[in-house]
Amino acid sequence: MRRLLPILLAVLTACAGATSRDKGALVPLRLDEDALTTAYTPRRMALLVGISEFDDPQWRGLRYPAKDATDLAATMLDPTRGRFDQVRVLTKPEETTRAAILAALKRLREEAHRPDDVVVVYFSAHGTLARDAKGELRRYLVTRDASYRAIAQTALPMDMLKAEFDALPSRRRLLVLASCHSGNGKSLLPKELEKELSGVKSGFYARPLEESSRASMVFAACDWGETAREDEGLRNDIYTHFLVEGLGGGADRNSDGAVTATEAHDYARRRTFAFTEGRQRPSAEVLEVGADPIVLSGSISRTGRPELFSYNPRLDGFILKVDGEPRTELPGGAAVVPGKRTVELTKGDAVLMRRDVEVAAGERLPLEQLLSEAFPRRSLSLLGGFFTFADARSRAELLPMAPEATLSLRLEDRPLRDFGLLFDVGFSTGRRELRLRPDGDVPFRYTTLTAGVAMPYLWRWERLTLFAGPRVAGLYLGRSFEGDNSVGGQSYFTVSPGVVAGMVLRVGERLELTAQSQLMLTYVVVDGVGQAVGFTGGWAGVGYRF
Structure with a gap:
């Protein structure tokens, strides 16, 4: 809003200069082109927090968080590299309390109000775990005023930090956490909690923060359950040291002149892993579409080399x-x-x-x-199962439950992603008996033929796919009664709406096991009387992807 103030003043001045006779008329207005461009240019803003000292002596002091934040700020403000418009560094005791940090995050939200602003939030501090009021284990950032014996009430919950981060209007936002929670390095746990967790594998008892919201990136200096370390030789948090080094230009892997957030993290991740001999593995949660939108250093001055990447867990x-x-x-x-x-x-x-x-x-x-x-997205399956009417009267007067063979063709991600097209044809024939007379059963032969098309939604997890959706099918039923000329042959044909559901389990590169069921509503005429009836079926078999 501050950047738009000169424009608004110009408009108000022009309006004030018009006489009453000019009300409603066009007023010549000259706008400064540079001011207009500046007002609409995306800004690059950062909030960097380094917490080295704590009021509670139970939290041991850290050596380099303040230096981590200032070193990163120097790179961001470098006119030849980072070129950030605004970098706020919080390292003083009065700036690193829980209330002060939350106030700074809210202020950042008010200032970085454009969707295409680049916003970076960085923390170098202790991390810890504690149980909240409901007894659930949560992660906390240890602020300067956090109490060792009242962590949940005085430290900054990572859930709260994440909520403030998600509230930023920018679509280009990055959260970097140079802290941990494992009980070593840049972390401390209360003794009773340390004892409680001593026999529990990391990751089982709580889920990490690195499940970020869409259009954001969350980088952590170590993986879930590991330790973030400082190093006296580097005089920094190890991950932060290599992150700053990468922003100097070394992380520009595609040689386009710019260092993006993912390039900087990958550079720091590989070097941190090597420096700690595999004891610290920085992690990332990246949700992006197309090109990495967050340029942290330099500028794109040429077409870079092609890149292949994945941040999918x-x-x-x-x-x-x-x-x-x-x-x-x-x-x-x-x-x-x-x-x-x-x-x-x-x-x-x-x-x-x-x-x-x-x-x-x-x-x-x-x-x-x-x-x-x-991966093949087409499958042809041979299934065996049953066909039956849903109500007892139809089973007694039309056809009891009968076996059925079905051929099914499934096309995945057609016509839309995560949807499919399902075509199936089923056939059944055989001999059954109906109790149409008090003195005995009447034998008959039957033939059924079904053909359907469905468009189910697909839920996919690893080798398992579940699907469900609407289906339309045609049903043909033919009957011929033996030894009874008064009844003779009968046939029915109807088109029916309904639903289909099923599951697919891949057991090899091409082979899969599949099962599906259907529930349809149809209309038939029995002895001159029409009625709406349901018919259903279930099948299982094997499929081949091609």
Whole structure:
């Protein structure tokens, strides 16, 4: 709003200068082009917090959080690299209380009000765990005034921090946490909690904060259950040291002149892992569409090399190979030479995907997209099951439960992503008896034929897919009674609406086990009387993806 003030004053001045006779007439207005451009130019803003000292002596002091924040600020304010418009650093005792930090976050929300503003929030401090008022284990950031014996009441809950971060209007926001909670390094746990958790595997007892909201990135200096470390030789938090180093230009892996948030994190992650000999593995939650929108250093001055990347937790630990050479362990990314490349995802001796792709300069290609395209999305299944009417009267007068063979074709992500098209044809024939006379049963032969089309929604987890949705089907039922000329042959045909549901379990690269059921509503005429009846069926079998 402050940047728009000169424009608003100009408008008000022009309006005030018009006489009563001019009311409603056009007023010449000159706007300063530079002021207008400045008002609508996205800004780059950062809030950096380093907490080294604490009021409660139970929290041991840290050596470098204040230096971490100031070193990062210097890089961001560097006119040749970061070029941030505003960087606020909170390191003084009065600036690092819980109330002061929340007030600074709210102020940032008011200032960074444009959706395309770049906003970075950084914390270097102790992290810890404690139970809240409901007895649930939560993560907390240890502020300067946090009490060791009243953590839940005095420290800053990570849930609250996340809520303030999510409330930022910007779509280009980054949260960096140089803290941990495992009881070592930049963390302390109350003794009773340490004892309680001593036999519990990390990650089981609480979920990490790194489940960020859409259009945001959350970087953590260590993985869930690990320790974030300071180093006397580096004179920084280890992850922060390499993050700052990467912003100096070394993290520009695609050589386009700019260092994006994901490039900086990948650079710091690899070097932190190597420096700590694998004891500290920085983690990330990245939700983005297309190009990484957060440029932290430099500017894009040329078309960069193509990049392959993934930050999907399902691919953690997989090795990205390009033209047979290992490039990086996921999560992360790698820049490649433009042209036709052979891309592989492997873990040990297992190969999840191998594809030949053509990549162009400047292209950023998510590995999930390649995986989706490489994986067959069509399936043909042979199923066996039963067909029956839903009500007892129809089973008694039309047809009892009968076996049925079905052929099903499923097309996934058609016509929309996470939807499918399902076509099926079922057939049944055989001999049954109906009790139409008091003195005995009347035998008859029957033939059923069903053909349906459905558009279910798909829920997919690893090798399991569940689906459900609307279905339309045609039903033909033919009957011929034996030895009774008074009844003769009968046939019915109807088109029916209904629903279908099922599940698919992949047991190999192409082979799958599948099951599905249906519930349909139809209208038939029995002995001259029409009635609405339901019919249903269930099948199971094997399918082949192609």
